[in-house]
Amino acid sequence: MSTGLKINQGTFSFLPDLTDDEIHAQIQYGIDNGWAVAIEHTDDPHPRNVYWDMWGMPMFDLEDAAGGLHEVKRCREAFPNQYIKVNLYNPKLTKQTIALQFIVNRPSHEPGFRLVRTETNDRHIHYTMEPYAANEPHGDRYSD
Amino acid sequence: MARPGNLDSRFGIEKPDDEYAEMTDPMNEIPDDLVVDAEKLFSDSKVKEVLEQLDNELVALHVVKERIKEIAHLLLIDRLRRSIGLEAEPPTLHMSFTGNPGTGKTTVAKRMGQILWRLGYVRKGHVVTASRDDLVGQYVGHTAPKTREVIKRAMGGVLFIDEAYNIYRLDNERDYGQETVEMLLEVMENDRQDLVVIMAGYKDKMERFFSDVPGISSRIAHHVDFPDYTAGELLDIGKMMLKDQRYRLSPEAEETFQDYLDLRLTRPHFANGRSVRNALDRARMRQAIRLFNAAEAGQKLTKGDLVTIEAEDIRASRGFDDMHQNPDDAQDPPKTESKNEKKQKEPAGG
Numbered sequence: 358m359s360t361g362l363k364i365n366q367g368t369f370s371f372l373p374d375l376t377d378d379e380i381h382a383q384i385q386y387g388i389d390n391g392w393a394v395a396i397e398h399t400d401d402p403h404p405r406n407v408y409w410d411m412w413g414m415p416m417f418d419l420e421d422a423a424g425g426l427h428e429v430k431r432c433r434e435a436f437p438n439q440y441i442k443v444n445l446y447n448p449k450l451t452k453q454t455i456a457l458q459f460i461v462n463r464p465s466h467e468p469g470f471r472l473v474r475t476e477t478n479d480r481h482i483h484y485t486m487e488p489y490a491a492n493e494p495h496g497d498r499y500s501d
Numbered sequence: 502m503a504r505p506g507n508l509d510s511r512f513g514i515e516k517p518d519d520e521y522a523e524m525t526d527p528m529n530e531i532p533d534d535l536v537v538d539a540e541k542l543f544s545d546s547k548v549k550e551v552l553e554q555l556d557n558e559l560v561a562l563h564v565v566k567e568r569i570k571e572i573a574h575l576l577l578i579d580r581l582r583r584s585i586g587l588e589a590e591p592p593t594l595h596m597s598f599t600g601n602p603g604t605g606k607t608t609v610a611k612r613m614g615q616i617l618w619r620l621g622y623v624r625k626g627h628v629v630t631a632s633r634d635d636l637v638g639q640y641v642g643h644t645a646p647k648t649r650e651v652i653k654r655a656m657g658g659v660l661f662i663d664e665a666y667n668i669y670r671l672d673n674e675r676d677y678g679q680e681t682v683e684m685l686l687e688v689m690e691n692d693r694q695d696l697v698v699i700m701a702g703y704k705d706k707m708e709r710f711f712s713d714v715p716g717i718s719s720r721i722a723h724h725v726d727f728p729d730y731t732a733g734e735l736l737d738i739g740k741m742m743l744k745d746q747r748y749r750l751s752p753e754a755e756e757t758f759q760d761y762l763d764l765r766l767t768r769p770h771f772a773n774g775r776s777v778r779n780a781l782d783r784a785r786m787r788q789a790i791r792l793f794n795a796a797e798a799g800q801k802l803t804k805g806d807l808v809t810i811e812a813e814d815i816r817a818s819r820g821f822d823d824m825h826q827n828p829d830d831a832q833d834p835p836k837t838e839s840k841n842e843k844k845q846k847e848p849a850g851g
Contacts, residue, residue: 413646420625421657423695428653 362469364402367442367458380429380443380461384422387445392456393417394425395444398436400498402467402488415446429461438464438499464490464499528587537581546580548573551619555612560741561734565609568725569616576620593722594622594697595689597665597711599704600727603773606701607663609727613699614659623697629655633667636681644677648684656695665700666710682714689720730773732762739777743810748785753812761815780818787814 365371375383384394394416397409412432419425425443432441441462444455468489475483490498543549552570559566575592582589594617598606611628618626631651638644652660662668662685670676689698700707700717704726711718718724730738736759743749750758761780765771788810796802 416653418654419656420627420654421695423624423656423692424653427656427692427695 363467364404364440364460364463366402366404367460369459374463375459375461377426377430381422381426383457383459384425384443384445387457388419388422388425390445390447390456391449392445392447394419394422394428395446396425396428396432396441397444398432398439398441398462400436400439400464400495401491402440403486403491409440409442412441415444417448433462437462440464466499531585531587535585537585539581542581542584543577546577546621547619548577551616555616558741559605559608559612560737561730562605562609562727565605565725565727568723572723573616573620576622580621591622591694593693593720595693595721596697596699596723596725597707597718597721598699598701598725598727599707601703601729601773603775603777604727604729605774606727607661608774610659610661610699610701613661613697617659617697623658625657627655627658628661629658630661630663631655632663633678636662636668637676637678639677641677644680645684648681652684652688652692652696656692659697659699662698662700664702664706666702666706669710669714671713682717686714686716686720689717732759732766735762735766735773735777738774739781742778742781746785748781748808748810751809751811754810754815757812757815761818780815781810783818784810784814787817 363370369375369383387394395414396412398412399406399409412435413428416424416428429441429443439462440460442458442460445457447454447456470486470488473485473487475485477483552566552573555566555569572592572594579589579592596613598610600606614623614626614628617623629651635651636644636648638647667678668685669678669682685698688696698721700721702710736755739758739762740750740755758780762777765776765780791811791814792802792806795806
């Protein structure tokens with residue numbers, strides 16, 4: 358089976374996929390820094406797709422990463438073949454932004470991207486890319 | 502999903518097959534005469550300090566202390582076994598505290614987080630207190646997220662459910678409490694290493710709750726019953742409370758307070774430690790009035806005056822009068838029913 362192109366978004370994405378223990382440790386690092394934990398998932402891997410679907414509410418009051426990992430597992434159960442990421446949001450005034458985000462689940466097969474060339478005036482070429490998976494309608498992508 | 506080196510636990514597989522093949526039974530591998538460094542572990546874990554602190558700060562409650570001691574030692578030996586590679590399932594530590602009002606159930610539960618943390622059983626040791634309102638929703642679909650929110654917050658520590666029997670109402674089959682109970686059951690079974698659940702309440706109601714929901718009772722390893730205090734123990738509790746607030750009883754006041762407690766013990770609605778606290782709060786109030794009047798009369802006040810509660814501050818208590826004429830004394834409403842019957846109906850938690 359060809360694994361196609363493994364997408365690289367967020368922190369750690371060039372490393373082998375994180376184990377649950379490693380995910381726990383990363384979430385704990387965020388909690389210890391006072392960051393909120395949020396889980397998001399999508400089946401559109403385009404790098405410009407910044408609005409993933411929220412999995413439940415962000416968790417602002419966790420003490421231990423087990424709560425965050427619990428939600429990751431529940432999200433995996435519901436969407437085993439989608440991209441799932443953990444966002445760690447720094448709510449501090451003057452920051453108020455994602456401090457760390459990493460992918461914790463990806464489809465078993467990632468077909469990759471097609472390069473699209475569009476010829477415009479004076480034979481200029483505009484390049485863009487689109488995920489092969491996005492040819493299928495939302496919900497039908499990445500089925501086994 | 503491709504996860505090199507890690508078959509995901511969502512498939513219910515903890516370790517890849519080949520790792521099982523490499524594993525040998527440590528029971529046979531480790532020689533029986535291998536010496537373990539028990540002393541270092543014991544001194545590192547500070548178990549002794551934890552137990553001593555418990556002994557010093559809580560009066561009586563011998564049964565409870567004994568049980569905590571057992572748990573502490575079990576966890577310690579467990580760690581010792583682990584240190585030489587004898588793996589075992591971590592013990593289940595869900596608990597239920599039963600007893601009359603004011604016997605220290607909540608106090609001990611709040612301590613439990615710290616104790617378990619110092620023994621290395623939980624990762625964080627915070628205590629999340631939840632009641633029916635925090636767990637059970639108002640409409641369909643409201644309960645599960647609400648309960649899950651609380652459970653997630655408590656992970657790594659202790660989830661303390663006061664008056665747990667309120668969650669489940671047998672007489673109303675449309676009540677959403679059932680859903681909460683089911684989620685709790687699941688968590689108590691599957692997330693044992695992340696969460697310790699402590700349920701507290703009055704004995705008879707808890708027993709009814711356990712018989713209505715048999716799954717709960719069997720998942721709780723430690724059922725601890727908090728006995729009522731004797732008058733002597735209550736006096737010790739009172740003195741300890743005063744000491745924390747930088748007060749003391751004069752010798753006469755101590756005698757008077759002892760008499761007062763003897764009297765109160767026979768009254769209905771007596772709430773053990775809580776009644777002692779209320780009585781002392783009222784005594785402090787009377788002391789304040791006494792001192793204020795003295796100062797107004799031109800008397801010089803000393804530090805001794807400020808910290809000492811005199812016999813008259815306590816003697817003025819309505820406990821010594823006919824208690825049937827004290828409608829404003831919330832702790833002692835006039836009652837004719839027997840002590841035991843009334844205790845069960847008092848709404849406040851233990």
